[in-house]
Amino acid sequence: MNDKAPTIDGVGSLLVAKDTVGVAADWARKSTFQAALKVMPKHRQRIVRSRLNPRWYRWAHAANGAHWAEMGERQLKFLIEAGLEPSNQFLDVGCGPLRAGVHLVRYLDVGHYCGMDLDPAFLASARKELEMAGLDHKDPTLLLDDSFRFKRFERQFDFALAQSVFTHVSFNTITRCVSQMETSLKPGGKFFATFTRNPGPRLRHDSFVVGGNLRNCDRDPFYYDADIFRWLVEGSTLDVELIGYWGHPKDQEMLMFTKR
Numbered sequence: 443m444n445d446k447a448p449t450i451d452g453v454g455s456l457l458v459a460k461d462t463v464g465v466a467a468d469w470a471r472k473s474t475f476q477a478a479l480k481v482m483p484k485h486r487q488r489i490v491r492s493r494l495n496p497r498w499y500r501w502a503h504a505a506n507g508a509h510w511a512e513m514g515e516r517q518l519k520f521l522i523e524a525g526l527e528p529s530n531q532f533l534d535v536g537c538g539p540l541r542a543g544v545h546l547v548r549y550l551d552v553g554h555y556c557g558m559d560l561d562p563a564f565l566a567s568a569r570k571e572l573e574m575a576g577l578d579h580k581d582p583t584l585l586l587d588d589s590f591r592f593k594r595f596e597r598q599f600d601f602a603l604a605q606s607v608f609t610h611v612s613f614n615t616i617t618r619c620v621s622q623m624e625t626s627l628k629p630g631g632k633f634f635a636t637f638t639r640n641p642g643p644r645l646r647h648d649s650f651v652v653g654g655n656l657r658n659c660d661r662d663p664f665y666y667d668a669d670i671f672r673w674l675v676e677g678s679t680l681d682v683e684l685i686g687y688w689g690h691p692k693d694q695e696m697l698m699f700t701k702r
């Protein structure tokens with residue numbers, strides 16, 4: 443043994459042990475807290491989290507485990523590469539607290555950003571994010587709505603995006619969203635939406651593990667086969683194309699609906 447190596451004396455050992463107990467107790471406290479939160483309805487979870495940290499959504503589930511800034515910027519970059527221009531009318535479906543919205547409001551001309559969400563707490567946070575970013579003068583329109591009534595914006599859109607929304611809703615809700623979108627897009631307008639692919643088989647009786655989490659096709663987060671979206675637009679004025687992977691950290695794939 444190298445006699446110059448540092449040694450831990452008796453007091454040192456006690457300090458290390460005390461530290462270890464402290465870390466274990468902290469971990470147990472956090473786990474108990476997380477477990478208690480998980481059994482609450484989602485709106486209650488949000489109230490508790492906002493009391494502890496008004497900007498909890500930046501780190502927690504609305505950020506979908508991904509870095510707030512990175513996922514916001516990624517959405518803007520994707521849309522610009524798809525052709526979004528500042529003069530376009532844009533709709534953010536399930537905009538949440540404006541993770542992407544803040545970047546989009548900054549990029550778009552005054553009054554050209556519209557966001558819709560069913561959660562009043564997220565929309566309140568969205569307004570705070572806009573104020574903190576000094577973007578109130580860009581005059582975005584935010585609407586609370588749980589039925590995708592896009593007509594309430596009183597305009598037709600060039601581009602729309604639903605990022606991490608189809609992943610949390612049933613197929614019937616997706617159908618409602620796409621059918622409302624059909625009448626709110628300009629001819630040639632594009633609606634992008636992300637989804638997570640069902641790894642198969644088509645009918646799943648079992649639960650399965652994704653990224654260490656137990657999943658079940660009957661519950662949020664939902665998994666879909668890409669073919670179901672082709673079936674969805676049959677007989678409509680929309681076409682759908684599977685773009686696939688676009689850099690989402692949890693491998694959500696991108697769809698593009700185009701209004702003829």
Ligand SMILES: C[S@@+](CC[C@H](N)C(=O)[O-])C[C@H]1O[C@@H](n2cnc3c(N)ncnc32)[C@H](O)[C@@H]1O
Pocket residue numbers: 503504505506535536537538539540541542558559560561564587588589590604605606607610611615
């Ligand atoms: C995982 S978050 C994604 C938020 C945002 N698109 C982003 O990428 O940061 C899903 C959002 O969809 C919203 N949402 C779910 N169902 C909805 C519905 N039927 N109408 C409007 N918003 C909905 C939720 O409230 C939530 O804000």
